[in-house]
Amino acid sequence: MNSPARITIKDVAARAGVSKGAVSLAFNQKPGVSDATRQRIFEAAKELGWAPNLTARSLSSQRVDIIGLALCRPARLLGLEPFYMDFISGIESVLADRSYSLLLRLVRDLDEETELYKSWWRSQTIAGAILVDFHEDDPRVPSLQSIGLPAVAVGHPSLTGSFPAVWTDDATAAAEAVRYLAALGHRRIARVGGPVGLGHSAIRATAFAATMRDLGLEEGRQIATGFDGSEGARATRSLLVSAERPTAIVYDNDIMAVAGAGVAAEMGFVVPDDVSLLAWDDSQLCRITHPTLSAMSHDVHSFGAQVARTLFAVIGGQHTGSVQVPTPSLTPRGSTAQAPARS
Amino acid sequence: MNSPARITIKDVAARAGVSKGAVSLAFNQKPGVSDATRQRIFEAAKELGWAPNLTARSLSSQRVDIIGLALCRPARLLGLEPFYMDFISGIESVLADRSYSLLLRLVRDLDEETELYKSWWRSQTIAGAILVDFHEDDPRVPSLQSIGLPAVAVGHPSLTGSFPAVWTDDATAAAEAVRYLAALGHRRIARVGGPVGLGHSAIRATAFAATMRDLGLEEGRQIATGFDGSEGARATRSLLVSAERPTAIVYDNDIMAVAGAGVAAEMGFVVPDDVSLLAWDDSQLCRITHPTLSAMSHDVHSFGAQVARTLFAVIGGQHTGSVQVPTPSLTPRGSTAQAPARS
DNA sequence: CGGTGTGACTAGACCGGTTTATAGACAGTG
């Protein structure tokens, strides 16, 4: 169509009266050019408005400055989960420092995700990848390990094969949640969790059940959902109409807790007098509802940053072990209180 | 470190007993190779597990299959706004069809954003860009126009210079919101909006004021915020304690409306009996609170898809005009009702 | 039978950088 003759390294070299090689050396801070020449080269580049063509650069240097992230949750849900954007922004904060960018793709299922990563890796599009939402016996682990994709896994090390994991101790956090509610006198505690297949949901479920047992409480009812607000609402409704109505409910994310609070209000239950609710993640959402939501809170942004740092270590060829980030801790707010007097 | 001799087009060519060129032709669905040969080539490629190196491809074809998107809102906020992820997923749905990917970056301010786009464009990293959140006299317009970056602007055409705009009629929607509330008998209507500088906030503000005037209502109070939940709460608090307390409040997004509902409850006002609240965007959030939130609703996913389609047209060299997507329309739910009897 | 197409295929230039081997200039040294 047009292209007013793109400026290349050659033009800059000509203008500065040097060779292509010299320009390359100057721009990569390498020795081999005098300060005076370097200066001249920078000036020429500035006058011409030149910046190195990254495509050409990565072709010849066999290096690429893009990280891949595929997310495999329904779009509708992603929009709602404050978690992801916060997580992504944490990743970005580290990438930006090193002039890396994040390539994002939403996929429908794990197979599509695996294929995408394979294709990105084979085609040298990405330098490494971030894998999230691990399932038990996750199919991505063997496939992606075998092609040697540098990646860091966000999930419990027991799930992530040989990929270095960045993980948070969900089991301990789940136990703390139960203990806290028990300490408030609650004896019938329920949990509204994520899908059964999902690794961290399973871990929380197990820890939840074990802690209930430890404390001598009857086994709490647990309902698996798809993290979706409306599913959270449905689960809450089902819990609140049951004969053995729980007096406290733990949710696996903030959205479902908000939905739960909505359902409680709709059914005439007062939070926290009739039922205590405990959210998970502690995004800003927990602070703007009424009552405010008590939550298991952690720093999702830092979590993302740590993931990115670990990935750089992996790409750099270091044999990184798994990294544990701080365990979510309880932040009490207005949605939890003493259990109501025995009914 | 290792690299088990990366497979290139040459290896595939050798294995299939043809030249590099033939492999290239076969893989790009171009004529010039017989079906039999094509077949052999594909087999060879499959056996070797080869996929074209996209870096090399874009270098020689001067084409790139990546779209850039820089978002310039504080990370904390992005996580909360259901809008963006939904919007992004709409974009993705179109990109994926054409095997394009989305390069995402969070930036701190418009200057950083401008520089980033310039650098992406000069370095041939992206084929085009999506610009969002236009301000009045947006500095990005002249800078990016002058370098010839193919881009589509999400915002009212009056703000986007010569960039093709994809926009939604906020003025009409804002007027509809006011008219609806007025029809319910509200006479003191307030608005909690976005930052004054932001284009669509300004448009809504103007339309809001104009409609109030048209209906013969006293000028409604409008408060500018940063879209943040806590700011929405603060604004609502300030409105509800004022002498001229409004009986209806329109918010510029869902989060602030949720926060507003929280504040109302905290202050003992019943929604919608004492005060009606109207959200904007209508994410799932509006359906899970209690009461549910009435909202100006639109299809953000399709919006994103339309933006992507328009961008492809621009990249393809078509002189696209601006495209208008459907105007947000009112979806009444539980947070709006007749105005309380005259106090 | 020579001339003209046409389709299949190849050699090699090219994209815009990086990197290596090498040349030249100059200073220091025995």
Next chain:
DNA sequence: CACTGTCTATAAACCGGTCTAGTCACACCG
């Protein structure tokens, strides 16, 4: 003064594709 070493700078190979110009075989035509 020849000899070595250091520093600056260059030419050319290279990365892995695309793409143009051209070769070749074969059929078709007058």
